[in-house]
Every structure is written in structure tokens, then in C-alpha cells.
Amino acid sequence: xxxxxxxxxxxxxxxxxxxxxxxxxxxxxxxxxxxxxxxxxxxxxxxxxxxxxxxxxxxxxxxxxxxxxxxxxxxxxxxxxxxxxxxxxxxxxxxxxxxxxxxxxxxxxxxxxxxxxxxxxxxxxxxxxxxxxxxxxxxxxxxxxxxxxxxxxxxxxxxxxxxxxxxxxxxxxxxxxxxxxxxxxxxxxxxxxxxxxxxxxxxxxxxxxxxxxxxxxxxxxxxxxxxxxxxxxxxxxxxxxxxxxxxxxxxxxxxxxxxxxxxxxxxxxxxxxxxxxxxxxxxxxxxxxxxxxxxxxxxxxxxxxxxxxxxxxxxxxxxxxxxxxxxxxxxxxxxxxxxxxxxxxxxxxxxxxxxxxxxxxxxxxxxxxxxxxxxxxxxxxxxxxxxxxxxxxxxxxxxxxxxxxxxxxxxx
Ligand SMILES: Cc1cc2nc3c(=O)[nH]c(=O)nc-3n(C[C@H](O)[C@H](O)[C@H](O)COP(=O)(O)OP(=O)(O)OC[C@H]3O[C@@H](n4cnc5c(N)ncnc54)[C@H](O)[C@@H]3O)c2cc1C
Numbered sequence: 001x002x003x004x005x006x007x008x009x010x011x012x013x014x015x016x017x018x019x020x021x022x023x024x025x026x027x028x029x030x031x032x033x034x035x036x037x038x039x040x041x042x043x044x045x046x047x048x049x050x051x052x053x054x055x056x057x058x059x060x061x062x063x064x065x066x067x068x069x070x071x072x073x074x075x076x077x078x079x080x081x082x083x084x085x086x087x088x089x090x091x092x093x094x095x096x097x098x099x100x101x102x103x104x105x106x107x108x109x110x111x112x113x114x115x116x117x118x119x120x121x122x123x124x125x126x127x128x129x130x131x132x133x134x135x136x137x138x139x140x141x142x143x144x145x146x147x148x149x150x151x152x153x154x155x156x157x158x159x160x161x162x163x164x165x166x167x168x169x170x171x172x173x174x175x176x177x178x179x180x181x182x183x184x185x186x187x188x189x190x191x192x193x194x195x196x197x198x199x200x201x202x203x204x205x206x207x208x209x210x211x212x213x214x215x216x217x218x219x220x221x222x223x224x225x226x227x228x229x230x231x232x233x234x235x236x237x238x239x240x241x242x243x244x245x246x247x248x249x250x251x252x253x254x255x256x257x258x259x260x261x262x263x264x265x266x267x268x269x270x271x272x273x274x275x276x277x278x279x280x281x282x283x284x285x286x287x288x289x290x291x292x293x294x295x296x297x298x299x300x301x302x303x304x305x306x307x308x309x310x311x312x313x314x315x316x317x318x319x320x321x322x323x324x325x326x327x328x329x330x331x332x333x334x335x336x337x338x339x340x341x342x343x344x345x346x347x348x349x350x351x352x353x354x355x356x357x358x359x360x361x362x363x364x365x366x367x368x369x370x371x372x373x374x375x376x377x378x379x380x381x382x383x384x385x386x387x388x389x390x391x392x393x394x395x396x397x398x399x400x401x402x403x404x405x406x407x408x409x410x411x412x
Contacts, residue, residue, distance in 0.1 A: 014382025021407025165356025
């Protein structure tokens, strides 16, 4: 009966890196993948250009993973963003830096990243077994017994589960590893979507699909409390809102929605000016340009396609001259320019999210080795671990770093 030193489950970035590291230390490694290829999701990342990592500092990396981000300090030091870049450069894939420190392959093709992993897995003689959907895993004395849905059995002294989260299920990430981890006694934290667009109740917004509101201020309101989001671009869609800020903050917003129900999203079209100063400006302008129509005047302050819909919600005639606007209407305009309220009532389904926030509880994983604190010889790597990072290459770095640490640790 053959017993592998290490069996890695799932050939995404985390599993591939874990298998490569295990094999480089001279271990007998098998990588089991339910698809007929490696890195399906990886090949779709960054609009198929793959935002591999980021040049940000360690502190920024940890911040991007939220409250328990410091869990990754060890993994990010053992295999840093620079180490990851060196890995690909060493294997002849040049990289380039874009805005906000995002790193992409110079080919602008995620496929090139997958090809490097394929090549290195082959060079390191990792035994790749495709079409192997792991269904069951249990340990008897010091050996793990793995079985697929078709009942193919494999034995290994160490197992690394790197089956990803539960989004984009068609790529293979359907949460199988979470079921197996739970069966082995692990706690699975609440699974929330990360990087997901949000649904807005106000239907007039849906008509404005494709419009980007540039550099607006955004605030979330719930239960009498307010949270300011970073300033940035907001994309309007046929169901609500998306764009970088929403995708980055969606896991927090979804969490608040679960607790408090519908939320308000306030849009500040003029974040560089205080509300009282805007009041004075409007008063002066309305005198100065008294013969101008309101519709024409608002072009200075609002994107063109929003003027009529917003005036409709306020029931103000867009053709009215500025000297006909009542004080009440002027105050309403002041309010709406600083704080247009939209109602957030939901999000696109989990499967459409970029990442799964939630997974195997970090409390049950040793951050130095990625080994389970409950089952000796069992390791976790990648998105299966609870929590998630923001956009910008942070999630792939997490997958590669935790894969590296799990792979190296499983050889010891
Ligand atoms: C559209 C999209 C774009 C993205 N873009 C970026 C980006 O540009 N930058 C970034 O940092 N992050 C990005 N992400 C997130 C990133 O892709 C993930 O965080 C990352 O792929 C997680 O890696 P992983 O190895 O943990 O899991 P996955 O990549 O999900 O791989 C898991 C593997 O396990 C296999 N598997 C699952 N169950 C079993 C089983 N029972 N038996 C055998 N094999 C199994 C799956 O088939 C899959 O191959 C993006 C995500 C999406 C959906």
C-alpha cells in the first residue's frame, strides 16, 4: 500500500504552492484536483490579467485582512510579496506594477501564471491526479485515508486542504473542504460574500446602469449610527451599486445588513466642501446666475445623467430659473448634494462574490505552520481559512503564502 508523505487537496494557487514546496524538500507529494486542470479560478482573476500581489507594506497587508489580519504576519514574512514576485521572475515570468501597487504578469494573461505553476509542478515531480473530487477524509493511527466520490482511495501521512471558498462554484470551489473540515471537528465561521455588488431599492438608480460617480464620499447609515467609507468611484448597475469601494467594503456592509436589515448608503457628490459652505455657495450662485435654469446650473455639481432623476425625486421642475427656487427647495438641494440616501437591501448571490469571508476558524489553526490545532498532520491553506482580504492582489498573496507555509511545515 503506497503512502504519500503529503496529499494536497485542490490545485488552486494555495494547493499548487503547497505541493511545490513539499516536493522541493524531497517529499513524495500528490496533488488531487477535482477538475481536469489546475488553477481554473486563478485563470479568471483580475479580469483574466491576474493581480498576483501588491507592493504594499506588511502592515497594509495585515490591515486588508481586517480584525484578525495579524494571523498572517508569520506567513507573509516567511513568503512575502517580494518572495512571490521572485518566484515568478525566477521562472521567467516578468511582472509589472500598476496603480496602487498592484502587480500583474507582463503578459497581462492570468494563464501565464497558471503555466508557470504547471511547469514547476512537473519539474518537481508532484503526482497530479485530475478528476479526483475528494469526498471523505479520516485518520487511522498516523495515516490519513482519502476517498473520492468514485471510491478511489489514497493514503498520506500529511494532508493539506486547499479547496478554496464557495464562490464561482463552476471553477470547482464549492466548499467541499469546509464540509470535510467540519466533519473532522473544526468550526466553520459564518460564510459571507466578499467583493460583492449590492442591491439598491430605489428603482430610478437601476435606469442609470453603467454610470460611474467619480470620487464621491460614501457613508453607511444603520440604527442611528454612521460609518464613513473611503472616498472613491461608485458604479451604478441595473440592480444597485458596485465599484472599488463597494467591493472592498461589501463584507462589512453585508455583516451589518445581517444584523440590522436594510441600510442606508449616503452619497456625497461634493466631499471637498462642507455642508454649511455649500449652503452659502448655493445662495450666492442662485443670486448671481438668477436667470439660469436649475438643470443647467446643476451640471457644475452633478453628473449629467443624474440631474433629472434626482430633481424628479425632489419633485422640482428642472426648467425652473434659479431666482424661482424657494428656500425650502434650495435646502433640499443642499441636502441631496451632500447626502443622497439610497436603500441597500441585499447583495448579489454568494456565487457571484470574488471571495468567501468565513471558513475554518483561525483559532483552530497554528499561524506559524497552518497546521490544525485539532488534527495533527492536517493543514489548511488559502481561501478555506476564515476571513478575506480586500482587492488589490491581497487574496492571491494569502493563498500563495499560506500554501508555502503549509507545504514547508508538512515536510517536518
Ligand atoms: C472573478 C475573480 C477574480 C479574482 N481576482 C483576483 C485578483 O486579481 N487578485 C487576487 O488577489 N484575488 C482575486 N480573486 C480571489 C482569488 O481568486 C482567490 O482568493 C484564490 O483563487 C483562492 O485560492 P485557493 O487556492 O485558496 O482556492 P481556489 O483558487 O478556489 O482553488 C481551489 C481548488 O480546489 C479544488 N477543489 C475543490 N474541492 C475539491 C475536492 N473536493 N477535491 C479536489 N479538489 C477540489 C477546486 O477545483 C480548485 O481548483 C478573484 C476571484 C474571482 C472569483
